[in-house]
Amino acid sequence: MALRFSPDNEARFQALLARYPDRRAALIPTLVLANREFGYLSREAMEYVASRLELPESYVLNTATFYTLLRKHPVGRFHIQVCMNVSCYLRGADHLADHLKRVLGIGFGEVTPDGLFSLEGVQCLASCGTAPVIQVNDDYHEDMTVEKVDCLLESLRRQASQADGARPGTGGVP
């Protein structure tokens, strides 16, 4: 099997195993690690997790499919999640979403052809007091406006052209 945890994530994985009386409990944190390390949970990534935890693949698949942050498809290098729930809606989330779709030329669930951006409408991010809010990889961007979105996209593009190696963030490091 080609996939392997980096030494850092291997150490994290080993620490996870010690936390629970039942190794199945390490499954979701391990999937979060794998999601982060490999970008998304390909069939191969899930097989890898299953083998590391000595669990049936079907068990891993059954759990992974339940959780939206455990991605089953590749996302852009910058995965943009727009909260569409009630408080954000009241503060203009739909305008933000429409604007993002227009300037990126993609809809929710799609990735730009250059692989730089992907877009997703999400549920409440627990940031309703600073609505509307978007999350780009690990980071929240609050009190957003169309102007701020434009600045943000520009700085993300700059970031991408300057440094290589940024990977899409996909959940917490356990």
Added chain:
Amino acid sequence: MSENADRSAPPTPPTGPFLLRCRPGEAILRLDDHLTRGGFEPVRKALAMDPDAVTDEVKRASLRGRGGAGFPAGVKWGFLPKDNPKPRYLVVNADEGEPGTFKDRYFLERDPFPLLEGVIIASYAIRANVSYIYIRGEFVKQIRVVEDAIRQLYDRGFLGRNVLGTGYSLDVYVHPGAGAYVCGEESALLESIEGKPGRPRNRPPFPAQVGLFGCPTIINNVETMACVPLVLRHGADAFLKMGVPGDGGPKIYCVSGHVKRPGLYEAPMGTNLKRIIFEFAGGTLDDRPILGVIPGGSSTPVLTADELDVAMDFNSMRAKGSMLGSAATVVFTEGTCPVAVLLRISRFYAHESCGQCTPCREGTGWLERVVESIEHGNGRPGDCDLLLSAAGQIQGNTICALGDAAAMPVQSFVTKFRADFERHIAEGRCPHAHG
């Protein structure tokens, strides 16, 4: 003001803020900064007491759960079986998913030590040696903050073997969620920690009997935990007097929507809703009249402008026909389409139903589709009654309260804004300029 004031010897009540102590932009992330502010005195106090005496103190304080249901924390702790030899667990619910709610994040991001003090005290009281803090997966930064705080506590002997030399041992771990609102429901949360899809369990047995890994387990919300050291520091009586009879303590109110100053506000439990909206949050944008207020998170029945003179505590809100929930107040002013607001809410619950029970799986999708058709001009005469009866069929017929959470906003919006729903149907379009 205080009904409990003793006139002969005026007590000097402790002054807050008790929960939201960080000033804007401030965060208390170093253990030393927390200790210089009197941190961990409540923990030392608790560890010198008998565990059952700690539970009694929390019981007497009438600390009701801040996660939404308002169950008295001390009473819940008392449900643990006395004779079960299995290990016990404390699980902290940091899934913060109910739309409108953003209070637990304050502790996870800017002030983790009061939460962790609560975890130590509660674990000690229930005789648990392991505690898991389940933090929603989107909170990447917050997970790092809490893990760093835990590390500092281990380094200084506040966690691990022989806590502060008392002989008591406690391990605390963060467990990340992975994006599923239903995992905020306590039994789904346990399933999720066990590595399974987050499908709520049938009860009984309750988690206090059969919880995590089949062992007796107590689940409490982050804010509930952060209140526990206050009970120890100020005493049950003082804590109780900070709130209303039977419902003690300070409370964090989350205000969002069409107000001038959205944000978190700490005030006594039982603070008047009007005061929260108009005084704390500065009133509505452009001083527009209020159309509706969702008082306690998106599942709680909506209130109209003439229903806002109410104390925000668990019993008063019930008496008003709504709920305190997570005290997540969402304000919307005239000019807002109530059907469009309900559509966001109904879409959410349909999306988040775990699909396990038929009334919830089918019913929530059905509610969403009918509300959507009304909003998009395809409503039919009789749809309002259909919505009410469909919601009624979900309520009380599901394994967990997600079904109720989906039904209550539909019932309240359709009842209180019925004329507006009927107008959508009659005109075959949304009559409001929005979008």
